[in-house]
Amino acid sequence: MKSQFSLIAGIAILSVATAFTTARADWPEFRGPSAQGIYEAALPTEWSEDKNITWKKKIHGLGWSTPVILNGKAWFTTAAERGETLSLICIDTKNGDVLLDKVLVTVDNPAPLNNKMNTYATPSPVIEEGRLYVSFGSPGTFCINTETFETIWQRRDISASHWRGSGSSLVTWNDLVVLTHDGADQQYHMALSKETGKTVWRADRTTNYDDEKEGRPANSGDMRKGYSTPFFVKVGDQHQMICNSAKACWAYDPATGAEIWNVHYPTHSPSSRTVYSEALGMVFINTGLGKAEVWAIKLDSDMKGDIAETHVKWKLLKRTPKRSSPVIVDGLFFMANDGVISCVDAESGEVLWAERGGKDYSASLLAADGKIYCFDEEGGCTVVKAAREFEVISENHLDSGMMASPVASDGSLFVRTKKHLYRIEG
Numbered sequence: 001m002k003s004q005f006s007l008i009a010g011i012a013i014l015s016v017a018t019a020f021t022t023a024r025a026d027w028p029e030f031r032g033p034s035a036q037g038i039y040e041a042a043l044p045t046e047w048s049e050d051k052n053i054t055w056k057k058k059i060h061g062l063g064w065s066t067p068v069i070l071n072g073k074a075w076f077t078t079a080a081e082r083g084e085t086l087s088l089i090c091i092d093t094k095n096g097d098v099l100l101d102k103v104l105v106t107v108d109n110p111a112p113l114n115n116k117m118n119t120y121a122t123p124s125p126v127i128e129e130g131r132l133y134v135s136f137g138s139p140g141t142f143c144i145n146t147e148t149f150e151t152i153w154q155r156r157d158i159s160a161s162h163w164r165g166s167g168s169s170l171v172t173w174n175d176l177v178v179l180t181h182d183g184a185d186q187q188y189h190m191a192l193s194k195e196t197g198k199t200v201w202r203a204d205r206t207t208n209y210d211d212e213k214e215g216r217p218a219n220s221g222d223m224r225k226g227y228s229t230p231f232f233v234k235v236g237d238q239h240q241m242i243c244n245s246a247k248a249c250w251a252y253d254p255a256t257g258a259e260i261w262n263v264h265y266p267t268h269s270p271s272s273r274t275v276y277s278e279a280l281g282m283v284f285i286n287t288g289l290g291k292a293e294v295w296a297i298k299l300d301s302d303m304k305g306d307i308a309e310t311h312v313k314w315k316l317l318k319r320t321p322k323r324s325s326p327v328i329v330d331g332l333f334f335m336a337n338d339g340v341i342s343c344v345d346a347e348s349g350e351v352l353w354a355e356r357g358g359k360d361y362s363a364s365l366l367a368a369d370g371k372i373y374c375f376d377e378e379g380g381c382t383v384v385k386a387a388r389e390f391e392v393i394s395e396n397h398l399d400s401g402m403m404a405s406p407v408a409s410d411g412s413l414f415v416r417t418k419k420h421l422y423r424i425e426g
Contacts, residue, residue, distance in 0.1 A: 027069040027407045027414075030124035030169040030229055031364060036275050037327045039368040039408035044426035045383050045394045047413075054412065054423040055096030061087065063121030064362075064403040066169075067414055067421065069093060070127045073146065074407075074414060074421070077134060079120035083110030086121060086136045088144065091421065093409065100149050105139045111162065114221075117323070117362070117403075118165035122227075124405075126170045126177070131194070133177045137166025141179060143197060153197035161185040167227030167271060173241065173254040176200055178230060182245045184221030189230070189243070189257060203257030207248040207264070223247070223268050226288070227323075231274040233283065236301035244270045244285045249295075251303070261303040263312060267292050271323040273364070277331065277346050282313065284333060284346070286321055294320050294335070296349060314349030325364035325405070327372065329386040336361040336374045341384060353390040357382035364405035375402035379417060398422065 031037045044052050063078035074091045084107055090100035110120065125134040131152065135141040138159045143152040160183030168180035176191040187205040192198065209224055226245030232254060233240055241254040246268035251260040263285075270288035277284075281300070287293045294316045303311060319340050326335040332352070333344040338361075342354040358376035366373040367386060371393055375381045379398045385391040404416040413424040 026071070027067070027409050028128065029068060029126040029171065030066050031273055031325060031405065032408070035171075035231055035273070037325060037364050037366050037405070038329070039366065041408075041411060042369040042426075043371075043373070043408055043411065043413055044424050045371065046426070047396050047398075047424045049397075049399055052424055052426060054425045056423075057091060057096045057098070057421045058419060059089070059416070059421055061085075061121070062119040062418070064119050064416075065121050066124040066405045067091075067407050067416060068125050068127040068132070069407060069409045069414065070129070070146070073099065075125055075127060075132055075134075075146075076404075076416065076421075077121040077123075077125065077136065079136070083107055083113075083120035086139055088132075088134055088142075090149070093412075093414070093423065096421075096423065102149065104134070104142055104151075105136060107139055111138075113165045115164035118167060120165065122165060122167045124169040124229075126172050128172065133170050133172065133194075135166075135170050135179060137162050137181070138183075141170075141192070141197075143177075143194070155192065155197050158190060159186075160188075161221070163221030163225050164269075169229040171230050171232070171241075173232055173239075176254070178241070178254070180226075180228070180230060180243060182224070182226030182228075184224055187224055187226070187245060189241075189252065191254070191257060201257040203252055203259070205245060205248070205250065206259065207246070207250075207262075209247050225269045227269065227271040228286075229273045231276065231283070233276050233299070235299045235303070238301065240299075242274050242283060242285070244272075244274060244287065246270070246288065249274075249285045249287075261305060261307045261311075263295065263297065263306065263308045265293070265295075266290070271362075272321050272325040275326055275328050275333075277328050279331065280347055282346065284326065284328070286326075289322060291317065292320050292322065293317050294326070294333075294344075296346070316344065316349055316351070318351070319354055321361065324361040327365040327367045329367045329370075329372070332386060332388065334365055334367070334372050334386065336365060336376075339376075341372075341374055341382065343388065343390070352388050355390045357384065357392065359401075363402040366406045366408065368408060373406060373413075375406055375415070377401040377403060
């Protein structure tokens with residue numbers, strides 16, 4: 001009897017643990033629970049339009065925002081092609097039913113994007129129990145009640161000339177929600193109170209842009225533009241918010257917005273989000289467009305001011321991403337660009353392999369169960385082994401391409417293409 005009771009108790013404990021793990025597997029922000037594109041369970045590796053598709057839902061308008069998932073609901077934004085209406089959509093993850101499709105903003109005279117690669121609904125939301133935070137850049141930032149769908153607060157007064165559109169996603173830290181506005185005229189972070197939406201601090205970038213050296217006007221939008229999303233890491237006793245942008249990457253104190261350290265480079269318009277190796281104590285940034293490089297930066301508690309000469313351990317130029325965010329697994333750094341997937345030793349910067357796989361990449365890479373998922377702009381996904389030797393596990397295809405990054409929850413892939421949202425299960 002004791003043995004039977006122990007077995008039943010063990011099963012009960014395992015069931016609770018499994019349920020807890022599943023609950024934590026939700027996707028709360030751009031690039032998931034760790035903000036690094038890592039999912040701690042197995043995912044399907046084979047699919048097509050007529051295989052392993054649980055449901056497929058057509059999405060009106062255009063938007064590259066990544067869905068966020070909590071309590072069986074997937075939330076994301078979309079916009080009219082010319083930006084006249086900006087909408088929030090909520091979908092039941094079980095069956096694909098639309099629970100909410102609501103216009104949050106009507107824009108009389110949308111600013112031109114000047115960029116076929118962007119949309120008016122590119123920044124991804126961030127979600128927590130009871131609240132969703134969503135932004136369209138200058139047109140507005142909103143806090144939504146996830147149960148009633150009502151607006152708790154909104155800010156329509158935070159502006160920047162986004163030039164080629166907004167791309168930086170929202171992030172949260174403690175009781176703050178942080179916006180990133182890297183526009184042509186202003187470049188800054190702003191922290192708002194989660195509770196009220198009121199401004200807690202604003203940090204303007206103090207980057208020296210040196211536009212004239214590029215032979216461009218001093219107010220050139222491209223040379224000041226950025227699309228990246230901040231990443232948080234604890235260094236010693238200090239929390240740091242790291243965000244690469246045009247001409248420089250800065251680390252800030254997320255409680256106050258005070259600058260901590262920086263590195264400068266000649267490139268602009270980065271989109272990739274910073275990734276971090278705890279084992280190596282290193283962060284990896286992408287410097288943007290125009291001979292973009294990946295820089296590996298060793299973190300320590302003494303970092304102050306310009307640390308380029310003291311803390312940058314290696315730089316890599318070849319095949320670095322233009323838009324896609326990389327991923328790190330077991331000391332290996334994976335990236336994708338221009339139809340090439342690469343694996344790099346994260347400690348040394350040595351390229352271990354670089355192989356053809358897919359087309360151009362904008363969607364960020366996803367790692368799960370020893371595999372790397374690489375979704376390209378034409379609908380293909382090459383799944384490779386997360387290993388020091390190149391091995392293709394599968395090649396898959398959907399009808400329209402991927403600009404938004406993939407999402408994983410409940411053992412399923414949630415894939416937003418240019419026209420649809422899919423749930424893919426093995």
